[in-house]
Amino acid sequence: MDITSYLQRILFSGPIVPDIQTLIAIHEQHIYQVPFENLDIRYNQLFSLQLEKVYEKIVTQMRGGFCYELNLIFNWLLNKIGFSSKLISSRIFDDAGNPGPEFDHMLVHVKTDKEYLADVGYGDLFIRPLEIRAGVQSDGRNFFKIEKYNDENFLLSMSPNGIKFQKKYIFNLMHVTPDAFEEICLYKQTNPESYFVKNTICTKPTKTGRVTIFNNKLIEKTTSRRFEDIITDENHLKKLLRTKFGIELGLSM
Incomplete structure (x- = not known):
């Protein structure tokens, strides 16, 4: 395992220093180059x-x-570069507005001169890391808010226009180890009721939109058109x- 091959994988060629400019750049490149997929x-x-x-x-x-894989390896990369980063847990809101179980989703908490939330494994969320602070932020595509949810947790919300926000997940800043996610990770891979068992997904953003495989459809979206x-x-x-x-699948698939 070496960071040179990893940085080549995400087509990153900038300075390798633990500062906010590097964090933004490698987060963006990771999102654009490494799709969220559940093909396994x-x-x-x-x-x-x-x-x-x-x-x-x-x-x-x-x-x-998957989120656990993508944010796990991204956290490793950040640490190798010299960032102070750690894995944290979040709970994703369902369609009824209820947060899921603990360890539902893995995130990365990064400290530079400020504190940031990194997430390269959600599927369709923020392109750039978000500063953990009050107020509305934009990644150039959508708008986001991080605010206190209760004494222990923060709430992340997302909006396409900066006006009407949808709750995405709650999270806290407590460090967790990868093994804490193993039980729910196995559930999401094997339980017949799991969304990821029921559906095949492969998606990543492009500079002008998004390309997605969802079950038996290819969906390509830009700012002006949608193709299926x-x-x-x-x-x-x-x-x-x-x-x-x-993605070139092996012979066993």
Whole structure:
């Protein structure tokens, strides 16, 4: 495991120093280059939270991954560069407005001269890290608010226009280790009621919009248009993964 290969994987070529400019740049590059995807679940292959195996998948095999994988390896990269960063937990709000269980989602808390929230594993959220402070922030696409939820937790909300905000998740700044996520990670991979067992997802933003595979559809969106195509069979799916995401699935899939 080395950071040079990792930085090449995300096409980052800037200065490697632990400052806010570098944090913003590598966060953006990670989001643009490494898709959120649950293809292992589709092909009945359990993924691991062992750091070496995640590195092999994301960096060597040029795959994407799940929130636990993506933020786990991103935190490792930040630490190697010299950032003060740690893993933290969050609870994602469901459609009824209720927060999920603890360890529902993994995040990264980063300290420079200020404190930041990093998340390269949500699927469709902020492109740039957010400062943990009151007030509205923008990543150039959407607007975000971080505010106190209760004595222990913060609330992250998102808006397309800076006016009407939707609750995304609550989080606290307590450091947690990867093993704390293992039980719910296994549930999301194996339980028939899990959203990620029921659905196949591969998505990443582009400079002008987003490209997504959702079950049997390819969806490409820009600021001015939306294109959908039906995925006809397994060969068609693998071709789209290769051409749209740079993912070459192994023979076992």
